[in-house]
Amino acid sequence: MGIKSAQVRSSDTKTAQEVTVYIMGKAHKVPATATIMGAIEYAGHQIIRGAGCREGYCGACATIYRLDGDYKIITGLACTTLVEEGMSLAQIPSVPAEKAIYDIEKLQPNVSAILQTYPVVFRCVACNTCTRSCPMDIRVMDYVQAAKRGDIASITDLSYYCVACGLCMLRCPAEITQPLVATLAKRLYGRYLRKDSPELAERVKTVAEGKYETEYAELMAMSQAALSERYYARDSE
Numbered sequence: 001m002g003i004k005s006a007q008v009r010s011s012d013t014k015t016a017q018e019v020t021v022y023i024m025g026k027a028h029k030v031p032a033t034a035t036i037m038g039a040i041e042y043a044g045h046q047i048i049r050g051a052g053c054r055e056g057y058c059g060a061c062a063t064i065y066r067l068d069g070d071y072k073i074i075t076g077l078a079c080t081t082l083v084e085e086g087m088s089l090a091q092i093p094s095v096p097a098e099k100a101i102y103d104i105e106k107l108q109p110n111v112s113a114i115l116q117t118y119p120v121v122f123r124c125v126a127c128n129t130c131t132r133s134c135p136m137d138i139r140v141m142d143y144v145q146a147a148k149r150g151d152i153a154s155i156t157d158l159s160y161y162c163v164a165c166g167l168c169m170l171r172c173p174a175e176i177t178q179p180l181v182a183t184l185a186k187r188l189y190g191r192y193l194r195k196d197s198p199e200l201a202e203r204v205k206t207v208a209e210g211k212y213e214t215e216y217a218e219l220m221a222m223s224q225a226a227l228s229e230r231y232y233a234r235d236s237e
Helices: 036-042 111-117 119-123 129-133 140-149 152-158 167-171 178-193 198-208 213-221 224-233
Strands: 002-005 018-023 026-031 045-049 062-066 074-077 088-091
Touching: 018 036, 026 036, 036 045, 062 167, 074 167, 111 119, 111 140, 111 178, 119 140, 129 140, 129 167, 140 152, 140 178, 152 178, 167 178
Parallel strands: 018 088
Antiparallel strands: 002 045, 018 026, 062 074, 062 088
16 A cells, blocks of 8 residues: 655644554554554555555555564454554555466366466465455465365355455465465356356447447546546445
């Protein structure tokens, strides 16, 4: 998550209930009810890229932190994790991982695809560190075991809510690239195993017929400021 320094808010805007957190090594007083993302912004930093709810991509606000008096490194997403007194945190905007290059048309939805693309999966020792690290409570180890069996449908189902933050990869002692394996499985499922959807076929047809070309051209011609204004003015829950 990219951030840049900005002017810290004056003390008279501080709330009565505060905690001290250490952001990138520097102590800040922030509201006790803030999320990590809210605390970063409250401390005077401007989030300029990366976070999905800040016009970036979801999963990019991965955070590692320690709590006061605890030796353990804990993982979480900055958008949902609340601050705690003495928390020392750092952002991990991306976790470097080697992405396999493959032609989906030359793969089959079985264990051979895993062997060809991500053989490191078979180094899994079932320690469950990946599952414990996941901020989305996904049963990561279970879908890795499914990958070892070549059960593409189970991988797809178990990894459905993955936002590819990479925190499981960061902690995995076998250095498995779990989210990339999940992405491969989803592509294989979509190409070979999915059920036909009449609604999807109808929508593809309308797109091909150019029904949305006028709206698309209008959006492409808009400035960044105008796009942002329309985005935030939309009806949403």
